[in-house]
Amino acid sequence: MTFRDEKSCQAFAKAQIIIPGGVNSPVRAFKSVGREPVFIERGEGAYIWDIDGNRYIDYVGSWGPLIVGHAHPEVVEVIKRVAERGTSYGAPTEVETVLAEEVLKAYPSMEMIRMVNSGTEATMSALRLARGATGRSKIVKFEGCYHGHADQLLIKAGSGALTFGVPSSPGVPTQTATTTISARFNDLQGLAEIFQSEGEDIACVILEPVAGNMGVVLPDVEFLKGVRRLTEEYGALLIFDEVMTGFRVSYGGAQAHFGIDPDLTCLGKVIGGGLPVGAYGGKRKYMSQISPSGPIYQAGTLSGNPLAMNAGLATLKLLQRPGTYQELQAKTLRLSEGLKQLAQEAGLPIWVNAIGAMFSAFFTAEPVKDYASACTSDVEGFAKFFRGMLERGIYLAPSQFEAVFLSTAHTEADIDQTLEQARSVLKTL
Numbered sequence: 001m002t003f004r005d006e007k008s009c010q011a012f013a014k015a016q017i018i019i020p021g022g023v024n025s026p027v028r029a030f031k032s033v034g035r036e037p038v039f040i041e042r043g044e045g046a047y048i049w050d051i052d053g054n055r056y057i058d059y060v061g062s063w064g065p066l067i068v069g070h071a072h073p074e075v076v077e078v079i080k081r082v083a084e085r086g087t088s089y090g091a092p093t094e095v096e097t098v099l100a101e102e103v104l105k106a107y108p109s110m111e112m113i114r115m116v117n118s119g120t121e122a123t124m125s126a127l128r129l130a131r132g133a134t135g136r137s138k139i140v141k142f143e144g145c146y147h148g149h150a151d152q153l154l155i156k157a158g159s160g161a162l163t164f165g166v167p168s169s170p171g172v173p174t175q176t177a178t179t180t181i182s183a184r185f186n187d188l189q190g191l192a193e194i195f196q197s198e199g200e201d202i203a204c205v206i207l208e209p210v211a212g213n214m215g216v217v218l219p220d221v222e223f224l225k226g227v228r229r230l231t232e233e234y235g236a237l238l239i240f241d242e243v244m245t246g247f248r249v250s251y252g253g254a255q256a257h258f259g260i261d262p263d264l265t266c267l268g269k270v271i272g273g274g275l276p277v278g279a280y281g282g283k284r285k286y287m288s289q290i291s292p293s294g295p296i297y298q299a300g301t302l303s304g305n306p307l308a309m310n311a312g313l314a315t316l317k318l319l320q321r322p323g324t325y326q327e328l329q330a331k332t333l334r335l336s337e338g339l340k341q342l343a344q345e346a347g348l349p350i351w352v353n354a355i356g357a358m359f360s361a362f363f364t365a366e367p368v369k370d371y372a373s374a375c376t377s378d379v380e381g382f383a384k385f386f387r388g389m390l391e392r393g394i395y396l397a398p399s400q401f402e403a404v405f406l407s408t409a410h411t412e413a414d415i416d417q418t419l420e421q422a423r424s425v426l427k428t429l
């Protein structure tokens, strides 16, 4: 079937009249890949169909949540069954404790957990907890790491020697930026200098232990260990934002993979099974300070709602099946290594970072170890690659600085098909 997009173009024109940019989250607008977005009609397993009838092998999976594939029968069945009894009560239900227990079993660094409705809420709340628990105001984040859209995290590296932040969006007060310090990922010496200068005022360091929002960038293990050591030395909390890496780098996330014990962890995506969810948790001495057991306020109307809790629980049960992560890793490596080989055969520079069930292929010859090296990528070349793959039925993330996500639904034949299409597209670059 030849690629058609008339209906999507019409839908996009209509959406743009009343929805900013025609989308409810910016990256969906395909702005950095030079074409209009396609509108999706349905998903099943590893596949999604758009409203023009094009079928795609989907490597976005709603940006990570669909790690067992779209409309998994066991997830759909539980959502239907629970919805028939009611969708939300604004009152405690037992399933919230059941999911909390399942998550804590997988993340021994966490003694308590609070459910929220998005990754943004999770990180925003974890920062407030760190500030409340330490009585300090400054936070440290890393350039290229994304933690949602709370004001104090929409900060980019300033030009200042100490890299004090500057707002990365209008509407973020400059005074908010003065309490967010931006450091360089994998640069332990730089972080040590920040602590030497500001350590007494630093409430926490927050990072994606494996970065996924500048494309996938792997941490040096010594960097992670050094961050843990510095935060302990100066009495700052270490917050692992595992919204993307949780249950994806491994069942126990990046913290299990690298053997690091953070004070707080943020989760999202996978634990909601495709429904809105986020969570933050950690040591009891901190989490017990969250209202109503403690004075640090945080709340949410739909937090812990039974639909998301049951969809998340069904997803985790599926992920607990023996061999799941070995299979996810094998498929991820076969696809990422295959793409690297094809690019090399086509004479194109490529750098691949892969771990667990996620990877990025950067169109650069540079080793990609941080935001600056990620930015050496040929974004135009990526955009052309993206468009070529889309028209051949492969749905990649519409940005060089995002990840490719594998699911348990992707088959070996899907990966063969993806590599076959990549072979022909790479030749056109």
Ligand SMILES: Cc1ncc(COP(=O)(O)O)c(CN[C@@H](CN)CCC(=O)O)c1O
Binding pocket: 025, 026, 027, 028, 063, 117, 118, 119, 120, 121, 123, 146, 147, 148, 149, 208, 212, 213, 241, 242, 243, 244, 245, 268, 278, 402
């Ligand atoms: C590590 C990490 N932390 C926090 C967030 C924010 O989560 P949400 O508020 O979008 O649920 C995210 C959100 N990820 C992006 C994808 N790069 C979501 C896609 C979007 O913004 O539409 C994340 O990756």
